[in-house]
Amino acid sequence: MPKTRIALPDSIDHLSILDEHGKIDTDLEPTIENSLLLRLHRTMLLARRFDERLLSLQRQGRIGTFPPIAGQEAAHLGAVAPLRASDWVVPAFREMAADLWRGRSLESIVIYNNGFNEGGRIPAERNDMPISVPVGSQILHAVGIAWGMKYRATDDVAMTFFGDGATSQGDFHEGLNFAGVFQLPVVLVCQNNQWAISIPRSKQTRSQTLAQKAFAYGIPGIQVDGNDILAVYVAAREAVERARSGGGATLIECVTYRMAVHTTADDPKRYRPDAEVEEWRRKDPLTRFQGYLAAKGLLTVDNVKAEEEAIAAEIQTAVARAEEEMKALGDPLLMFEHAYAEMPEYLSEQRADFIRFMHATQKEGDHA
Amino acid sequence: MPKTRIALPDSIDHLSILDEHGKIDTDLEPTIENSLLLRLHRTMLLARRFDERLLSLQRQGRIGTFPPIAGQEAAHLGAVAPLRASDWVVPAFREMAADLWRGRSLESIVIYNNGFNEGGRIPAERNDMPISVPVGSQILHAVGIAWGMKYRATDDVAMTFFGDGATSQGDFHEGLNFAGVFQLPVVLVCQNNQWAISIPRSKQTRSQTLAQKAFAYGIPGIQVDGNDILAVYVAAREAVERARSGGGATLIECVTYRMAVHTTADDPKRYRPDAEVEEWRRKDPLTRFQGYLAAKGLLTVDNVKAEEEAIAAEIQTAVARAEEEMKALGDPLLMFEHAYAEMPEYLSEQRADFIRFMHATQKEGDHA
Amino acid sequence: MPKMTMVQALNLALRQEMARDESVIVLGEDVGVDGGVFRVTDGLIETFGERRVVDTPLAESAIAGMSIGMAVYGLKPVCEMQFDGFSYYTMHQIEAHASRLRLRSQGRHHVPMVLRAPYGGGVRALEHHSESREAFWAHIPGLKMVIPSSPRNARALLVSAIRDPDPVIFYEPKAVYRAFREEVPEEEETLPIGRSQRVREGRDLTLIAYGAMMRPTLEAAEELKRQHGVEAEVIDLLTISPLDDSLLVESARKTGRVAVVHEAPRSFGPGAEVVARLVEKAFYHLEAPVARVTGYDVVIPLFSREKYYLPGVARIVDAARSLLSAQ
Amino acid sequence: MPKMTMVQALNLALRQEMARDESVIVLGEDVGVDGGVFRVTDGLIETFGERRVVDTPLAESAIAGMSIGMAVYGLKPVCEMQFDGFSYYTMHQIEAHASRLRLRSQGRHHVPMVLRAPYGGGVRALEHHSESREAFWAHIPGLKMVIPSSPRNARALLVSAIRDPDPVIFYEPKAVYRAFREEVPEEEETLPIGRSQRVREGRDLTLIAYGAMMRPTLEAAEELKRQHGVEAEVIDLLTISPLDDSLLVESARKTGRVAVVHEAPRSFGPGAEVVARLVEKAFYHLEAPVARVTGYDVVIPLFSREKYYLPGVARIVDAARSLLSAQ
Numbered sequence A, B: 001m002p003k004t005r006i007a008l009p010d011s012i013d014h015l016s017i018l019d020e021h022g023k024i025d026t027d028l029e030p031t032i033e034n035s036l037l038l039r040l041h042r043t044m045l046l047a048r049r050f051d052e053r054l055l056s057l058q059r060q061g062r063i064g065t066f067p068p069i070a071g072q073e074a075a076h077l078g079a080v081a082p083l084r085a086s087d088w089v090v091p092a093f094r095e096m097a098a099d100l101w102r103g104r105s106l107e108s109i110v111i112y113n114n115g116f117n118e119g120g121r122i123p124a125e126r127n128d129m130p131i132s133v134p135v136g137s138q139i140l141h142a143v144g145i146a147w148g149m150k151y152r153a154t155d156d157v158a159m160t161f162f163g164d165g166a167t168s169q170g171d172f173h174e175g176l177n178f179a180g181v182f183q184l185p186v187v188l189v190c191q192n193n194q195w196a197i198s199i200p201r202s203k204q205t206r207s208q209t210l211a212q213k214a215f216a217y218g219i220p221g222i223q224v225d226g227n228d229i230l231a232v233y234v235a236a237r238e239a240v241e242r243a244r245s246g247g248g249a250t251l252i253e254c255v256t257y258r259m260a261v262h263t264t265a266d267d268p269k270r271y272r273p274d275a276e277v278e279e280w281r282r283k284d285p286l287t288r289f290q291g292y293l294a295a296k297g298l299l300t301v302d303n304v305k306a307e308e309e310a311i312a313a314e315i316q317t318a319v320a321r322a323e324e325e326m327k328a329l330g331d332p333l334l335m336f337e338h339a340y341a342e343m344p345e346y347l348s349e350q351r352a353d354f355i356r357f358m359h360a361t362q363k364e365g366d367h368a
Numbered sequence C, D: 001m002p003k004m005t006m007v008q009a010l011n012l013a014l015r016q017e018m019a020r021d022e023s024v025i026v027l028g029e030d031v032g033v034d035g036g037v038f039r040v041t042d043g044l045i046e047t048f049g050e051r052r053v054v055d056t057p058l059a060e061s062a063i064a065g066m067s068i069g070m071a072v073y074g075l076k077p078v079c080e081m082q083f084d085g086f087s088y089y090t091m092h093q094i095e096a097h098a099s100r101l102r103l104r105s106q107g108r109h110h111v112p113m114v115l116r117a118p119y120g121g122g123v124r125a126l127e128h129h130s131e132s133r134e135a136f137w138a139h140i141p142g143l144k145m146v147i148p149s150s151p152r153n154a155r156a157l158l159v160s161a162i163r164d165p166d167p168v169i170f171y172e173p174k175a176v177y178r179a180f181r182e183e184v185p186e187e188e189e190t191l192p193i194g195r196s197q198r199v200r201e202g203r204d205l206t207l208i209a210y211g212a213m214m215r216p217t218l219e220a221a222e223e224l225k226r227q228h229g230v231e232a233e234v235i236d237l238l239t240i241s242p243l244d245d246s247l248l249v250e251s252a253r254k255t256g257r258v259a260v261v262h263e264a265p266r267s268f269g270p271g272a273e274v275v276a277r278l279v280e281k282a283f284y285h286l287e288a289p290v291a292r293v294t295g296y297d298v299v300i301p302l303f304s305r306e307k308y309y310l311p312g313v314a315r316i317v318d319a320a321r322s323l324l325s326a327q
């Protein structure tokens, strides 16, 4: 058989359960406890409102540059919902809704976005990694954590997030290859929000889907409607279960959309048409989920109103508290902390010299 | 259609024309001019004998560490045969047969393997890049060269070589992705010789074939019997023609075998069974090609004997000439050359100090 | 002469070099339609088209590696790293190939590429957006490492870098990008790579700086004069490597008192090389230890504390006064 | 005490630490069945199995990045780079993450990993197999950079590196791997990271070196004594960064004449930092400019000319004599 087609067992499915018109595929509809559905909704609403609030704080100069998440809430929350506390989430930088679900405080986000390293603190009781800015690089950490989980024979799972742009990075490739070779319990969640700053998905790679990149590593890949929290949840649950039970890694491509700016330093008008944004607005994951919950009788207009009010208050309080907390962070000497377990001698000398200098110039009344 | 299989147009073929028993698939047999077949054979024989000679020179301490190529000659020569002089070859470090085909002199190889940078010289009339040791890194250069070819609207092609191990590197991924996105005239030839030093192909990646990695970049991939020069030639010719005519990049996986040590510093007994080597010996690309040529009436026992003698003499002369040439390379000041187009001042000072030092110590009779 | 920001001046350099030489290609993440996140490549795609202004996928090693191939093929790629903090992904390609292909091919190939990267603090940015690791590149033989400090010299040096036959790492002080305007001639202007400049004459001490640190250094010199009657000589390195020490040595011999200022962490930073050169070549003229006014040996803090990390006017003045009171 | 080569001593360190602490994992290219291309991990897979001695695919960034994840999870990965020249592929992971996760998570996570790499010339190897770029790592805050010079200190320092709570880049002088044997105790032995050692007492001048340069430096000291009656003090840095300068300063104050020796290229190399520290802290005791005896500012040549590039006994003696004749 000199020219033979090689039988490849892999294939790529696209999963969608709750479509943009609110129509549900009842065959695929997952059974999720009402309380979980409502908690997911609350977090989604909180994330949406907090994102809006951060944007206005940024415009007021009360925080620095940050990456809004609007439009991607379902792709965050559907993914992390099947996890348990002992699992680890390894985020990129645009998974705020997932962070909140995992227990990150609103305060820490405000503090971080004000340029205080203290905002990155992970509480002792929480696993998970802090935000990772270099695109794609964190995938390898998730792979290493998953390696540890397998080594320790736990049935925990590491889940990492990254964007469509990240799939071009060498670290994406190396990470997925290691995950495949070592059959690691890691779930690789790609937030394909169609844009990497100004580069559209079509210019990022010539492959038809991002999910099919899984083929290259001998691991399963699936594409889901990322604005459909039910579809994301089902795909993630399957992947998490596969990982827990020793079945190895899965690549999930969530097809979603970045509704807002890349970061508050970005002007998307330069590179994408409003019409595209409008089109995606109709696919809003929040209204879609709310429609579903209302149809199920779990949510009424009054419920939502009450939640909105509670959330507004929660955000209000958190921002106020964060601004209060930041007053205690004024000591510049904090910049010498957490460099090493023990401060090296020469760094102590630098710190001492800094103190001397601060005293000297404060006495002279200037330290510009 | 909520859970839909995505139709993927790609598929992976395995190509084999002249099997290990010398049986030919006449439907697929390419029409190649006799003179080309004979030139390919001569180069294959030369490469085989030169490789053997290098090994004995190394054992005698007359050259340093080097990577033998035995077993991979067909996968080298079948690939470069469809190229023309104006194309560029971007090698890794184990493509000596391809180098010879492209006009590299035996002398330069001896000189290089004696630890003289001068052995890396590319003659002015030749394109092609010098040897590249860091695994996978050269792929990106081929992509850049192909970019230039497209920019200059030539119909030239860049062909790059790399091993199975190289497919794990980030640079492989990034290179193939760029090649796909920009639709570049580049042919990516993977020498899957089953081993990356001690790591077998099966531990390098979990994907069933290496060729299927092309899916991830939306480019065609094909697997060929790399010990079958006809199959390699056909696949390469198709890829080269695709590239020339604006059809973009192709990944070719040549399934072959590294018959000898990784380098002369390596001991494969530590990690692979002799039986495996023996099995592959039966698939020897040289005897297979010779059988084909004999059956075609192009080669007789006498022909081969005459060629063997001519080649032995050619090698003999080249080694002698190289050893002569190296006598003129003793000047240590040559190490300051080719750092920049113009030597920076501080480097000139270092050079001057080196001269002073050499004089001073020569006078004192030691410069250990 | 029109007054320009550094961003505009860099844009002018690219625009004119692209018009002059069609082998000049601009590539990187978001350099096309978006005009670069700092707008240095603004409008180039409109003028020169997608053929010459290339938005790439998100992969720094590939951007560098592809540029190497382009350069070897005879083009002059000017590639952009979006931020200094992501340029280390290219370290292997630059160290192993860009800096060595001339040597490896014995002169047959060379790599006339420019790798541009905004570096340094001062723009309230996120983590990895404020690093200053020019010492990495400066330590690699075969490379050139250039850092301009003002719109005019940025334009002239970028033109020189593009025309240079060897690979140039071109760090742009992002704090200076829009900080002030300067007259920049429309006509072509170059500056030799490998030469520092004396930007202020003085006899009492020498301040050596570059990039974003030039402004606080010059202000410090003014303040030293105003408040203390001290005449500081100020030297702008412009090229970090190959380091031209002639002017530094000459000045150190004259003043005997030298401080070197940079925002990179102190240990194993560029300042150490300046000290070492002065010790080698002006030791007997030094009247006080050469002072280093630098970032501390910690990761540059997020923006709220950045100002304490970065050398400012007061720290430079403080160091200068210690120098003057030595012995 | 058994006499061991450095390779054997490193193997002993790994073996004992793995036996002592099951969170220690060895990983890298060919470290398992093959025992590492230099055999440093020889036999470990037989003793500890594939679970703890992990042959990885060929991808340096992944080896480093996965190690970071493992370390954060609570393991102690000791990963191997096959050669120094390929370790720059890890630069981004090390700079952006290994060195910073303690800071970024405010102490919740830390990265107790060791990245081992054979470095330097002297073994007639191919291109990229003889580099000496410790200055890259030394300039990164949050990292430690260690280079042993003998079997015994290699063993002790590797043990300390594995136990260190912070990431350690551990460069092994491949020229020393099998060059000589030394007694190495079976019993556990550690050496503090961040401390240099005086290995020879002297009053006339100070020679500072580390790694593979210790042998020619010590030989030079002997020759200086034998041929010129000069007593050289010799200091072995052992830890490059964080650099402990106390002993250097003390010695420089005593002798007033110092040379620093390394095989890395001179400019922006580790020697510059040594000079800068001595200028800061021992300036008034220096009787001659601190000399740098180093590799030249070119790529290390292929092996036939390597000996001219690498500082040898004669160059060190030559520098020492110039130092002594100064003034």
Ligand SMILES: Cc1ncc(C[n+]2csc(CCOP(=O)(O)OP(=O)(O)O)c2C)c(N)n1
Pocket (backbone or CB within 6 Å): A094, A133, A134, A135, A136, A162, A163, A164, A165, A166, A167, A191, A193, A195, A196, A197, A258, A262, C029, C058, C060, C082, C083, C086
């Ligand atoms: C390695 C690296 N290169 C460049 C950047 C600058 N940058 C930040 S986000 C971004 C685009 C990321 O796109 P994607 O992965 O799709 O994530 P998204 O922003 O859409 O969430 C770029 C180029 C970076 N942070 N890291």
Ligand SMILES: Cc1ncc(C[n+]2csc(CCOP(=O)(O)OP(=O)(O)O)c2C)c(N)n1
Pocket (backbone or CB within 6 Å): B094, B133, B134, B135, B136, B162, B163, B164, B165, B166, B167, B191, B193, B195, B196, B197, B258, B262, D029, D058, D060, D082, D083, D086
């Ligand atoms: C980036 C890099 N890492 C490690 C090495 C050391 N090394 C040289 S060849 C080799 C294995 C290469 O395997 P493969 O790509 O299959 O090529 P082959 O040797 O089989 O021709 C390794 C690990 C290297 N040269 N470059």
Ligand SMILES: [Mg+2]
Pocket (backbone or CB within 6 Å): A163, A164, A165, A191, A192, A193, A194, A195, A196, A197
């Ligand atoms: Mg995106």
Ligand SMILES: [Mg+2]
Pocket (backbone or CB within 6 Å): B163, B164, B165, B191, B192, B193, B194, B195, B196, B197
């Ligand atoms: Mg191989």
